[in-house]
Amino acid sequence: MASISLNNVFKRFGSTEVLKGIDLEIEDGEFIVLVGPSGCGKSTLLNLISGLETISEGEVLIGDKRVNNVPPKDRDIALVFQSYALYPTKNVRDNITFGMQTRKVPESEQQAALSEVSEMLHIDHLLERKPGQLSGGQRQRVAMGRALVRKPEVFLFDEPLSNLDAKLRIEMRTEIKKLHQRLGKTIVYVTHDQIEAMTLASRIAVMDNGHIRQFADPTTVYEDPVDLFVASFMGSPPMNMLPGKILRDGGLFIEPAGDTSGLRFPVPGEIASRFTANEGHEVVLGLRPETIFAAGAELAGPDRFVFERPIDVIEPTGPDTMLVFTIGETEMIARVRPQDEAPVGTSFRFEVEMAKAKLFDRATGVRL
Amino acid sequence: MSAANSSGIVRASGAGQRFLRYLLYALLVLFCLYYLVPLYVMLTTSLKTVGEIRTGSLMALPDAPTLGAWSKAWDTACVGVRCDGLKPYFWNSVVMVVPAVLLSTLLGALNGYALTKWRFRGANIIFALMLFGAFIPFQVVLLPMARTLGLLGLAGSVFGLILVHTVYGLAFSTLFFRNFFVGVSDSIVNAAKIDGAGFFRIFFAIMMPMALPAIVVTIIWQFTQIWNDFLFGVAFTIGDSNPLTVALNNLVNTSTGVKEYNVDMAAAIIAALPTLLVYIIAGKYFVRGLAAGAVKE
Numbered sequence: 001m002a003s004i005s006l007n008n009v010f011k012r013f014g015s016t017e018v019l020k021g022i023d024l025e026i027e028d029g030e031f032i033v034l035v036g037p038s039g040c041g042k043s044t045l046l047n048l049i050s051g052l053e054t055i056s057e058g059e060v061l062i063g064d065k066r067v068n069n070v071p072p073k074d075r076d077i078a079l080v081f082q083s084y085a086l087y088p089t090k091n092v093r094d095n096i097t098f099g100m101q102t103r104k105v106p107e108s109e110q111q112a113a114l115s116e117v118s119e120m121l122h123i124d125h126l127l128e129r130k131p132g133q134l135s136g137g138q139r140q141r142v143a144m145g146r147a148l149v150r151k152p153e154v155f156l157f158d159e160p161l162s163n164l165d166a167k168l169r170i171e172m173r174t175e176i177k178k179l180h181q182r183l184g185k186t187i188v189y190v191t192h193d194q195i196e197a198m199t200l201a202s203r204i205a206v207m208d209n210g211h212i213r214q215f216a217d218p219t220t221v222y223e224d225p226v227d228l229f230v231a232s233f234m235g236s237p238p239m240n241m242l243p244g245k246i247l248r249d250g251g252l253f254i255e256p257a258g259d260t261s262g263l264r265f266p267v268p269g270e271i272a273s274r275f276t277a278n279e280g281h282e283v284v285l286g287l288r289p290e291t292i293f294a295a296g297a298e299l300a301g302p303d304r305f306v307f308e309r310p311i312d313v314i315e316p317t318g319p320d321t322m323l324v325f326t327i328g329e330t331e332m333i334a335r336v337r338p339q340d341e342a343p344v345g346t347s348f349r350f351e352v353e354m355a356k357a358k359l360f361d362r363a364t365g366v367r368l
Numbered sequence: 369m370s371a372a373n374s375s376g377i378v379r380a381s382g383a384g385q386r387f388l389r390y391l392l393y394a395l396l397v398l399f400c401l402y403y404l405v406p407l408y409v410m411l412t413t414s415l416k417t418v419g420e421i422r423t424g425s426l427m428a429l430p431d432a433p434t435l436g437a438w439s440k441a442w443d444t445a446c447v448g449v450r451c452d453g454l455k456p457y458f459w460n461s462v463v464m465v466v467p468a469v470l471l472s473t474l475l476g477a478l479n480g481y482a483l484t485k486w487r488f489r490g491a492n493i494i495f496a497l498m499l500f501g502a503f504i505p506f507q508v509v510l511l512p513m514a515r516t517l518g519l520l521g522l523a524g525s526v527f528g529l530i531l532v533h534t535v536y537g538l539a540f541s542t543l544f545f546r547n548f549f550v551g552v553s554d555s556i557v558n559a560a561k562i563d564g565a566g567f568f569r570i571f572f573a574i575m576m577p578m579a580l581p582a583i584v585v586t587i588i589w590q591f592t593q594i595w596n597d598f599l600f601g602v603a604f605t606i607g608d609s610n611p612l613t614v615a616l617n618n619l620v621n622t623s624t625g626v627k628e629y630n631v632d633m634a635a636a637i638i639a640a641l642p643t644l645l646v647y648i649i650a651g652k653y654f655v656r657g658l659a660a661g662a663v664k665e
Contacts, residue, residue, distance in 0.1 A: 050562065052558050052561070052562075071561075072558075072561050072562045073561065073562060073563070073564035077562070078562065079558070079559070079562050081555040081558070081559060082555075083553055083555050085553060085555035085556045085558065085559040086556075086559075087556065087559075087560070087574050087578075088556075088578055089574075089577035089578050090574075090577075098560070098563050098565075098573070099562075099563030099564055099565075102563055102564040102565045102569060103564050146559070146563075
């Protein structure tokens with residue numbers, strides 16, 4: 001059994017506090033992704049779990065064993081590094097078996113483990129090569145092979161795909177997910193790439209500035225973010241964040257700041273009903289690009305709102321086209337079908353699905 | 369008139385450019401000659417007889433080249449009162465230089481590895497202090513070192529000299545290895561730690577094989593320094609345990625009878641040959657090692 005528990009974990013380097021009280025309960029067999037901007041402490045957190053860094057305060061449990069003072073080699077973990085960290089003077093075979101040699105595993109067992117892993121990862125034809133003679137994707141596989149032969153209870157990945165080119169990254173992403181489904185071991189995976197987080201995780205921990213902002217499954221994190229940070233970090237292109245004020249005029253409306261055209265976004269009853277803020281309260285209206293589309297492009301539904309704005313910039317991506325426009329002083333992005341595209345400068349009728357709008361308190365960033 | 373070379377950087381062409389290029393080469397040849405003339409004189413003189421040296425020109429080639437002076441310098445020339453040539457002192461130097469080079473290189477590597485990959489409080493201060501040793505004029509340490517060797521019972525012996533060279537070689541060997549290992553990714557060490565390897569296993573199995581360029585540079589550097597050392601040799605050894613450099617000095621300064629320049633020259637070349645040999649064998653690594661880390665490979 002390899003659940004992982006972090007209880008009130010702090011990490012300080014000198015006077016800088018990198019982790020400020022982390023609590024995390026990871027269940028056996030889960031695929032947890034730690035995601036956040038660089039410097040948020042996610043790699044440090046991984047290093048505390050691996051034992052490569054010493055914990056300042058709090059406790060780490062793997063299984064039900066407190067491992068605060070257990071060195072990395074005795075934690076039953078394996079770590080895949082961002083830089084692969086292969087031993088440059090050893091060939092692939094010795095890179096993979098080095099750990100077993102160190103632990104004096106019998107030769108025959110080493111061979112068996114080596115061939116099993118190298119076949120699984122399709123690197124059995126590369127065993128005599130040195131890391132310098134491998135491509136990026138092959139090095140990545142060897143690094144994973146080195147982790148796999150340990151047969152650990154917990155796999156830790158530190159941004160393993162960020163050195164690969166885009167195509168290979170998607171391939172390897174799928175392979176890592178397959179691997180998890182096949183082995184069923186607990187995985188903790190660090191990345192700054194929110195798409196990787198969404199595609200891989202059974203649960204995502206969104207981190208910022210030494211705190212975990214939200215820990216939930218990908219859909220919840222995407223559809224139900226707890227605050228402005230999580231909402232703006234997850235999603236590409238990011239969620240449109242429109243500052244505005246509450247207006248009560250028969251219903252609940254958001255009046256965008258700096259807009260002079262009298263635009264008001266109606267807040268659907270469901271959101272409005274759990275909402276007590278006063279008129280004039282400053283909020284941020286969060287609209288994902290895919291909830292803004294060309295008017296009439298989708299079947300009519302409840303809580304739709306239509307408005308017109310001139311198009312500033314057109315960004316085709318293939319399946320969709322991004323239209324950039326402005327409300328007040330805020331740049332907004334809408335995701336429309338390519339056939340709905342119109343020339344730059346023309347006034348465009350946008351339709352918003354207000355049921356999917358999120359409201360945040362502008363002062364605290366908390367979801368309302 | 370287009371550029372003849374189809375690869376590399378595009379150069380301006382034309383008569384003026386060509387002239388400048390020839391001028392550059394002419395200058396380089398001149399410097400080269402200037403540098404090589406002393407060696408030429410040494411070589412030719414060592415192949416001449418004493419008579420020819422006295423009558424002939426310094427720059428002339430030998431009339432009938434002979435290796436007589438070489439065999440005399442090696443076998444029978446008088447160094448002080450002993451007339452066995454340089455041979456015994458050559459072996460003194462070899463016996464001293466091999467362990468001193470190996471020890472100072474190994475310990476320097478260990479220092480560099482510990483200072484960069486097992487960082488501890490005060491590592492930088494310790495490194496700065498060790499570096500300081502690279503800039504101390506060795507004359508300063510002669511007396512304290514003599515006292516230390518005396519207390520250890522190593523005064524006047526080859527072992528004492530080995531110890532002195534090992535200790536004072538550490539400054540540079542640590543510097544070389546520290547600068548090499550600083551460029552090695554910490555994650556390689558971390559990976560090895562997770563693989564269960566400890567301090568020495570990581571050092572010998574992972575780091576040392578990677579450090580080949582640094583090892584070669586350090587060996588060449590230490591070999592040259594220790595082989596060529598005169599000061600410690602003359603200060604800490606006596607008579608029969610003298611290293612080659614001291615013996616060479618004594619041979620050249622033995623002032624009985626006619627001055628045998630040919631023997632002196634042959635002896636000097638014999639004394640210089642091992643360092644030359646080491647450089648020829650390992651020289652390409654030397655240049656490569658000095659530039660190591662400058663460019664991502």
